[in-house]
Amino acid sequence: MRIVADENIPLLEAFCGDVGALTRVNGRSLIRDQLRDADVLLVRSVTRVDAALLAGTNVRFVGTATIGTDHVDTQWLARQGITFSSAPGCNASSVVQYVLSVLSVYLVRQQRPGFDGLSVGVIGAGNVGGALVQRLLALGVNVRVSDPPRQQQGADLPFASLDDVLQCDVVSLHTPLTTAGPHATAHLLDAALLSRLGAGQLLINSGRGPVIDNRALLERMREPEAPLVALDVWENEPEPLPELVDSCWLATPHIAGCSLEGKCRGTEMIARALHQWAGADMPARLASVLPPPLLSELHFTDQVEPMDALHRALMACYDPRDDDSRLRGALARADAAGNPRGAAFDEQRKRYPVRREPSSLAVRVPPGSDTAKGLSKCGFEVIEASKA
Numbered sequence: 001m002r003i004v005a006d007e008n009i010p011l012l013e014a015f016c017g018d019v020g021a022l023t024r025v026n027g028r029s030l031i032r033d034q035l036r037d038a039d040v041l042l043v044r045s046v047t048r049v050d051a052a053l054l055a056g057t058n059v060r061f062v063g064t065a066t067i068g069t070d071h072v073d074t075q076w077l078a079r080q081g082i083t084f085s086s087a088p089g090c091n092a093s094s095v096v097q098y099v100l101s102v103l104s105v106y107l108v109r110q111q112r113p114g115f116d117g118l119s120v121g122v123i124g125a126g127n128v129g130g131a132l133v134q135r136l137l138a139l140g141v142n143v144r145v146s147d148p149p150r151q152q153q154g155a156d157l158p159f160a161s162l163d164d165v166l167q168c169d170v171v172s173l174h175t176p177l178t179t180a181g182p183h184a185t186a187h188l189l190d191a192a193l194l195s196r197l198g199a200g201q202l203l204i205n206s207g208r209g210p211v212i213d214n215r216a217l218l219e220r221m222r223e224p225e226a227p228l229v230a231l232d233v234w235e236n237e238p239e240p241l242p243e244l245v246d247s248c249w250l251a252t253p254h255i256a257g258c259s260l261e262g263k264c265r266g267t268e269m270i271a272r273a274l275h276q277w278a279g280a281d282m283p284a285r286l287a288s289v290l291p292p293p294l295l296s297e298l299h300f301t302d303q304v305e306p307m308d309a310l311h312r313a314l315m316a317c318y319d320p321r322d323d324d325s326r327l328r329g330a331l332a333r334a335d336a337a338g339n340p341r342g343a344a345f346d347e348q349r350k351r352y353p354v355r356r357e358p359s360s361l362a363v364r365v366p367p368g369s370d371t372a373k374g375l376s377k378c379g380f381e382v383i384e385a386s387k388a
């Protein structure tokens with residue numbers, strides 16, 4: 001079996017080496033000629049998988065190590081009898097970590113005492129948005145959810161109208177990108193809806209870029225009383241509007257889901273599907289290839305304010321300002337050298353530093369304290385000092 005795979009899917013040799021011979025490729029520039037002898041194609045979100053790429057090839061299995069599937073023409077694959085598999089939920093906790101860290105920096109910036117009393121509107125409450133809602137409710141946040149499909153299914157969530165959701169202090173987008181059907185999300189936030197957001201509000205998009213009309217957002221940000229904006233995803237990646245990047249409070253290169261754990265889960269999920277399709281037994285290797293949890297030096301005493309401890313723990317694990325400054329620096333260097341900005345954007349993703357999720361960080365705290373409770377609610381491994 002010949003497997004062609006994106007060079008940015010980690011650990012494939014360990015997980016799929018027994019199924020076939022692996023050839024690594026740049027997923028962004030992949031063309032049909034490179035798939036002549038391939039039976040299997042494994043991609044990330046940067047490869048458009050459709051008739052233009054696959055017609056006339058022998059590829060019979062396509063896997064994407066991602067949650068999102070908008071880059072794959074699944075209907076065409078089904079018509080051709082090509083098996084398709086994705087990795088639902090694989091990096092959901094990584095995206096939740098990104099949002100919690102962004103919120104924590106926002107709270108400090110706005111000089112708010114903590115999560116308690118903050119209102120957050122979540123648009124799309126599936127694997128990512130649903131997990132975020134549970135974390136936020138546990139932290140005492142006033143959460144409002146817009147997710148018409150889940151509301152129609154009778155899910156138990158604090159549903160509200162889109163109008164009400166847009167009045168929250170923070171609005172966070174977690175829908176897939178869809179262009180058809182009653183709940184299509186392409187340009188869901190258009191000029192009219194963006195005009196309802198005002199100064200002091202924060203808009204976060206870590207779903208898919210085209211869910212917000214990026215030109216309309218740029219126009220809105222040029223007007224008075226504009227909201228703060230944190231974008232991880234963009235229209236026309238890897239070449240977002242330069243002025244939009246400049247106007248954002250936090251600009252990151254589509255890395256919200258890029259924790260080490262999230263990437264490894266993505267690999268494991270498509271490897272499992274591939275083994276099943278090939279009729280082979282899956283090697284149980286994830287535990288042995290993942291680095292162990294960090295042995296943290298973080299240690300909080302009775303003196304620390306719970307919100308201060310939570311902020312410091314979140315930042316110790318992941319500070320989105322680091323990704324923001326790396327992206328801006330890379331784009332500025334590309335501009336100065338006359339190099340393409342898209343290559344600089346992609347390079348930030350390819351060379352992304354190892355990022356661990358809160359569950360991998362052990363924090364020592366006084367037993368039974370509010371600090372212990374807050375850290376647990378954000379998913380940290382809490383060691384109460386008396387037991388340490």
Ligand SMILES: NC(=O)c1ccc[n+]([C@@H]2O[C@H](COP(=O)([O-])OP(=O)(O)OC[C@H]3O[C@@H](n4cnc5c(N)ncnc54)[C@H](O)[C@@H]3O)[C@@H](O)[C@H]2O)c1
Pocket residue numbers: 067068069088089091092095123124125126127128129130146147148149150174175176177183184185188206207208232233254255256257258
């Ligand atoms: N930035 C990143 O690195 C990153 C990482 C992971 C996922 N994502 C994106 O996040 C998206 C969501 O991930 P998920 O795992 O939660 O997907 P999911 O399919 O589990 O959930 C999506 C939710 O959106 C809801 N929805 C659909 N149309 C809607 C609409 N018009 N308005 C409101 N809600 C709507 C669905 O009912 C569903 O509950 C993915 O499709 C992917 O595009 C981005």
Ligand SMILES: O=C(O)[C@H](O)[C@H](O)COP(=O)(O)O
Pocket residue numbers: 044045046065066067068069091254257258349
């Ligand atoms: O949909 C997803 O899972 C994420 O958007 C994905 O992790 C990020 O894109 P990628 O690194 O796979 O290109």
